[in-house]
Amino acid sequence: MTLEKTRLHILRKTVDLAPKAKTGVSLHCHTEHSKEMLDFIPHYAEKLPIIATFWRKEREKYLAKEGKGIDFSTAYWSPPLTPHSVYDIEKRQIENAGLSPIVSLTDHDSIDATLAVNEHAPNTHAPISMEWTVPFEYGFFHVGVHNLPEDRAEDLTATLLDFTFNTENQSNERLTEMFAMLNEIPQVLVILNHPLWDIEIVGQERHEVLLKSFIRQHGRWIHAFEINGFRSWSENKAVIELAEALGIPIATGGDRHGCKPNTVINLTNASTFEEFVSEIRNDKRSEVVLMPAYEQPLHSRQLESFAEILSHYPAFREGRQRWFDRVFFDTGDGNGVRPLSSHGWKRGGPTWLRGAIWTLGVLGSPTMRPFFRLARKRVDRVPRDLDKAKFVLPEIEDISMSLTSDPIS
Secondary structure: OOOOOEEEEEOOOOOOOOOOOOEEEEEEEOOOOOOEEOOOHHHHHOOOOOHHHHHHHHHHHHHHHHOOOOOOOOOEEOOOOOHHHHHHHHHHHHHHOOOEEEEEEOEEOEOHHHHHHOOOOOOOOOOOOEEEEEEEOOEEEEEEEEOOOOOOHHHHHHHHHHHHHOHHHOOHHHHHHHHHHHHOOOOOEEEEOOOOOOOOOOOHHHHHHHHHHHHHHHHHHOOEEEEEOOOOHHHHHHHHHHHHHHOOOEEEEOOEOOOOOOOEEEEEOOOOHHHHHHHHHHHOOEEEEEOHHHHOOHHHHHHHHHHHHOOOOOOOOOOOOOHHHOEEEOOOOOOOOEEHHHHOOOOOOOHHHHHHHHHHHHHOOHHHHHHHHHHOOHHHOOOOOHHHOOOOOOOOHHHHOOOOOOOOO
């Protein structure tokens, strides 16, 4: 099957992309302003070798001492880098590929990073954007909202976040109003991020039922689906196939949280982000590149990112240098959510936690990458060329029949 809405390039080595396009667009980057929730920890801690043993011992110890389980519902961490650092790293990668850079930072439910970058970078190349958490039925979705108008950005953000955090406002009718509001602004780009990822941990089958319901009811407001730099090739391939079946273009999203640049970018001949938006929304076409780093085993890259997130950065400002300065937790002592460092830790926490962090660091080191390469499933090996990708359209009649016949504009 030939892709109609998306032109895809798979790179095995760094090349000059100037003959292919004028501009590179990096989407979906996280900075220190992003609050990354930790409620997933019990789910994954049970599955990680070695760490699972540490986790079970600490959980039992905490239960015996406190008479209740560890509550991660309000706990969160923030990525290590500042908005300017993330912007500069993304900009440099694109320039090294021979392209003019556009970078859209998207922290969770916050535009603070983009407002900070706009102090020295033009809005045309550093749009005001965020990753909006959208509660829906028994789960939620992450939606990239890019290029909010400068004069209305803060008011629009407040309106969107009122839907996210005010449960009294969370109705399907209200969500339709939110999407319609964004859609009426021609310069805004709305992307459904990592659509097939069971991010709410309800089970893959239930997540796909939820996704179908979301697309049926709100798909007409979505301008593009995202292929994500930190999701597997098999999952991204399925996203591309679903988007093609629905007639929706693809956009990239690196979803970086550590110190490495995004592994996926968009190509365009647009000179500004607004022109790029028009290509996606009106022309319904896109050109995307999987950078050479994307070919590396996903689990290896994920663990490498964890190691970066948990590293010590002595050059950072006070209160951001150590990983436990950047993790926030309510211990139930009446002081609310505070950095773990406020609890007087000098060496980075109890022995079990330091052991878990050391394990992550070892597993995320480049020397371990060959082992992950051997263990990788065949379906997750990035093809060397598109002829070997073998895209197949899924059955989507129960979805597509409910989408509006009018263009998504």
